[in-house]
Amino acid sequence: MNQSKRLDSQSWAPSLFVLGLCIWSARNLSDIWQSDVYARGSVWIFLIWLIPLIAVLTRQIRTGRWEPDFILLILSLLSCLIGIFGSLNIARHVALGLAVGGQVSGGFWKWLWLAGMLSWLPATGWLAREIPGNGWPLRSGLLVVSLAFSYKWWKGGLK
Amino acid sequence: MVEGRTQVKAWQSRILWVISILGILLTLVVEFLPQKDAVEQLLSIPTADRSFRSQETPLTDQERELLGDASAIKKVVYPHSGDPFLFSAIDGSRNRHAVHDPRYCFVGSGWKIMGEQSLETRRGTVQSLILERDGEQRHALFWFSTPDQWFVSPISFWGKATARRLTFGLAGEEPILLVVQSLGDQPLTSPATLEILETLDPWK
Numbered sequence: 001m002n003q004s005k006r007l008d009s010q011s012w013a014p015s016l017f018v019l020g021l022c023i024w025s026a027r028n029l030s031d032i033w034q035s036d037v038y039a040r041g042s043v044w045i046f047l048i049w050l051i052p053l054i055a056v057l058t059r060q061i062r063t064g065r066w067e068p069d070f071i072l073l074i075l076s077l078l079s080c081l082i083g084i085f086g087s088l089n090i091a092r093h094v095a096l097g098l099a100v101g102g103q104v105s106g107g108f109w110k111w112l113w114l115a116g117m118l119s120w121l122p123a124t125g126w127l128a129r130e131i132p133g134n135g136w137p138l139r140s141g142l143l144v145v146s147l148a149f150s151y152k153w154w155k156g157g158l159k
Numbered sequence: 160m161v162e163g164r165t166q167v168k169a170w171q172s173r174i175l176w177v178i179s180i181l182g183i184l185l186t187l188v189v190e191f192l193p194q195k196d197a198v199e200q201l202l203s204i205p206t207a208d209r210s211f212r213s214q215e216t217p218l219t220d221q222e223r224e225l226l227g228d229a230s231a232i233k234k235v236v237y238p239h240s241g242d243p244f245l246f247s248a249i250d251g252s253r254n255r256h257a258v259h260d261p262r263y264c265f266v267g268s269g270w271k272i273m274g275e276q277s278l279e280t281r282r283g284t285v286q287s288l289i290l291e292r293d294g295e296q297r298h299a300l301f302w303f304s305t306p307d308q309w310f311v312s313p314i315s316f317w318g319k320a321t322a323r324r325l326t327f328g329l330a331g332e333e334p335i336l337l338v339v340q341s342l343g344d345q346p347l348t349s350p351a352t353l354e355i356l357e358t359l360d361p362w363k
Contacts, residue, residue: 013172014175014176014179017176017179018175018179021179021182021183028256035267037263037266037267038263044184054191070168070175071262073175073176074171074175074178077175077178077179077182078178080341081178081182081185081186082321082325084182084186084189084310084327085185085186085189086320086321086322086324086325087255087256087320087321087322088255088317089256090317091321103321110343113249126260126263129262
């Protein structure tokens with residue numbers, strides 16, 4: 001029991017550390033969401049996108065099956081380091097999304113939910129700038145599809 | 160079985176710690192290493208030639224704030240035959256985020272992009288924009304300049320600037336963003352104007 005607890009903390013401490021590092025690295029997101037004409041208001045999409053993760057995280061904690069996804073955490077670290085060394089915002093923002101997703105375990109459907117980060121990434125707004133509505137219909141559509149996949153993720157975790 | 164899983168977890172945890180700590184140390188080293196910039200190139204831009212003269216214009220407080228540590232010059236260029244225009248050059252070596260798609264700035268300051276097209280020149284490609292705000296029309300050009308070529312894709316700029324940083328300068332020079340704006344509604348695409356712009360190229 002004690003051994004198990006000790007190993008659990010060994011797993012969780014670095015995953016939270018990676019999340020903190022990625023939040024620090026992507027700290028310009030709040031400014032971008034406020035000032036960037038192609039990304040303004042995407043903070044709301046980000047918050048809605050987080051809801052399934054919070055739901056799964058809460059359930060995993062309640063059932064004692066809280067387990068980080070190390071593949072995602074490694075990917076988020078690599079992306080974060082590319083973002084810091086290369087001074088590349090998109091890599092920093094993707095790193096944040098991966099680090100957030102890496103806080104909980106999950107399979108195929110979680111990856112599809114994760115792809116929904118395209119709905120809040122500032123780069124999406126820039127790429128979709130030619131689409132009428134400043135890319136908002138595209139962002140909203142991506143969010144809805146992502147939430148639909150997250151339902152399958154949630155249901156899969158009940159088995 | 161369970162022990163096997165936890166052993167892998169502990170191993171993975173160690174990997175995460177090692178990469179995180181190495182990453183932080185490398186970040187600190189990179190932060191304190193002096194970065195090579197292109198200030199000399201900006202300063203070498205000619206102020207006059209047989210076809211034009213120019214006058215440097217001070218940056219506004221807002222521009223200084225946006226540029227941060229990046230270097231920039233702004234000047235009004237007076238062609239001997241033709242209308243004056245505003246010429247800006249930004250070197251983002253010390254602050255990569257100061258250099259971004261100029262369409263952001265135009266749209267952000269209330270201009271509407273009514274049309275745009277790519278133009279081929281002897282040095283490479285430039286992007287021509289037609290802007291409109293409050294019934295006024297202006298023309299603008301922008302491109303990224305390297306010793307090898309001119310190009311207009313911000314994605315290529317990100318790629319080159321990132322590769323340069325990740326290889327500590329071995330992947331090439333930092334592209335310099337050049338932006339030209341008309342002061343009236345005259346087009347900027349005449350051969351005479353493009354020839355002046357070639358003379359103003361910091362990497363020439």
